[in-house]
Amino acid sequence: MQIRKIQLANFKNYEELTLSFSEGVNGIVGENGSGKTNLLDAIHYLCLSKSAFNVVDSQNIRHEANFFLVQGIFEKEEKEYEIHCSLQEGKTKTLKVDKKAYPKISEHIGRFPCVLMTPYDTDLIREGSEVRRKFFDNTLSQIDQIYLADLLKYNKLLEQRNSLLKQFAERNYVDKTLIETYNAQLLPLAKNIFEKRTAFVHSFIPILENYYFFICNEREKITLSYLSDLQTENFESLFENQLSKDILLHRTTKGIHKDDYNFQISGYSINKFGSQGQQKSYVIALKLAQFELLSQLKNVKPILLLDDIFDRLDDMRIKKLMELMSSGKFGQVFITDARPERTAGLFKEINQEISLFDIRPPR
Ligand SMILES: Nc1ncnc2c1ncn2[C@@H]1O[C@H](COP(=O)(O)OP(=O)(O)O)[C@@H](O)[C@H]1O
Numbered sequence: 487m488q489i490r491k492i493q494l495a496n497f498k499n500y501e502e503l504t505l506s507f508s509e510g511v512n513g514i515v516g517e518n519g520s521g522k523t524n525l526l527d528a529i530h531y532l533c534l535s536k537s538a539f540n541v542v543d544s545q546n547i548r549h550e551a552n553f554f555l556v557q558g559i560f561e562k563e564e565k566e567y568e569i570h571c572s573l574q575e576g577k578t579k580t581l582k583v584d585k586k587a588y589p590k591i592s593e594h595i596g597r598f599p600c601v602l603m604t605p606y607d608t609d610l611i612r613e614g615s616e617v618r619r620k621f622f623d624n625t626l627s628q629i630d631q632i633y634l635a636d637l638l639k640y641n642k643l644l645e646q647r648n649s650l651l652k653q654f655a656e657r658n659y660v661d662k663t664l665i666e667t668y669n670a671q672l673l674p675l676a677k678n679i680f681e682k683r684t685a686f687v688h689s690f691i692p693i694l695e696n697y698y699f700f701i702c703n704e705r706e707k708i709t710l711s712y713l714s715d716l717q718t719e720n721f722e723s724l725f726e727n728q729l730s731k732d733i734l735l736h737r738t739t740k741g742i743h744k745d746d747y748n749f750q751i752s753g754y755s756i757n758k759f760g761s762q763g764q765q766k767s768y769v770i771a772l773k774l775a776q777f778e779l780l781s782q783l784k785n786v787k788p789i790l791l792l793d794d795i796f797d798r799l800d801d802m803r804i805k806k807l808m809e810l811m812s813s814g815k816f817g818q819v820f821i822t823d824a825r826p827e828r829t830a831g832l833f834k835e836i837n838q839e840i841s842l843f844d845i846r847p848p849r
């Protein structure tokens with residue numbers, strides 16, 4: 487799978503831009519602030535219908551403009567697709583493939599898979615559980631449309647249940663029948679999501695472990711475990727038992743929205759006990775495992791977006807990534823770098839051709 491051409495209008499710092507890409511490695515170079523990351527984000531938009539960095543769509547409109555447009559020509563399994571994503575201020579986002587809009591934008595997710603490595607990846611280790619849930623949900627959603635639909639339904643019902651709890655607290659009154667209707671709708675969704683997360687982690691772990699080993703040739707054992715209330719609580723009464731606590735706190739205190747993923751090294755939390763190097767290797771392994779599983783299950787190589795990896799990684803880790811790149815593991819790759827000579831040099835070393843795009847700084 488590849489993106490052949492992209493066209494931007496009023497997207498972040500770009501007033502207008504049209505580029506045609508190579509199907510192999512594309513190096514995006516230019517000084518800091520010139521829009522390298524923004525260009526990767528535009529590709530991310532076309533693949534996953536949203537920014538990887540800014541969840542508020544309207545903030546991706548160029549300052550002083552009132553709309554953005556991102557368009558791309560993609561090729562997948564020898565067929566061509568034109569993807570169009572636009573947002574007019576104050577309106578809802580439009581996403582079209584070959585000029586046809588989706589009834590629900592979420593239906594687009596997974597058709598054009600992509601994997602992004604960014605300097606923010608270590609947030610996966612350092613930040614709270616939401617970041618980790620997002621990563622696994624993002625991956626599972628690209629694999630399984632029903633998973634995504636269930637998750638969206640669950641989140642919507644959860645929001646409604648939470649505002650109901652708030653009302654109960656404010657009015658000092660509890661409508662048990664009403665809350666039970668929410669519980670009854672949430673439970674089967676929670677069960678499906680839990681089962682899919684469990685199964686996913688099961689296939690993810692061995693791939694993750696292998697990649698970690700590959701990246702650092704280390705003997706230490708890393709692993710990952712999935713933690714959910716559904717493993718320890720009585721499933722049928724999960725929401726019921728918590729009701730008084732939920733009312734007190736105005737929110738649903740147990741459920742799959744509280745799930746977490748525990749990253750470990752030699753049996754200890756990598757957040758607390760892993761060195762910086764080990765943490766970096768761990769997040770690269772996470773992303774590579776994501777790439778691998780998506781490739782296997784979707785039968786297509788996701789577009790790989792590598793943002794500023796050369797700045798963050800030491801020579802050994804870069805060498806390992808380059809090894810994978812020259813082995814033909816990846817399909818189309820985008821790499822940003824503020825130092826074009828470095829990018830060009832590295833690719834000469836591994837005997838891979840790279841198309842360099844110099845992104846001019848904005849006027
Ligand atoms: N909505 C926006 N409108 C105009 N400029 C923006 C918008 N969002 C981000 N930018 C600008 O984009 C630039 C950063 O681009 P970025 O892609 O992160 O650069 P880099 O080449 O360093 O990766 C900054 O100058 C930032 O102010």
Ligand SMILES: [Mg+2]
Nearest residue numbers: 522523794822
């Ligand atoms: Mg950048």
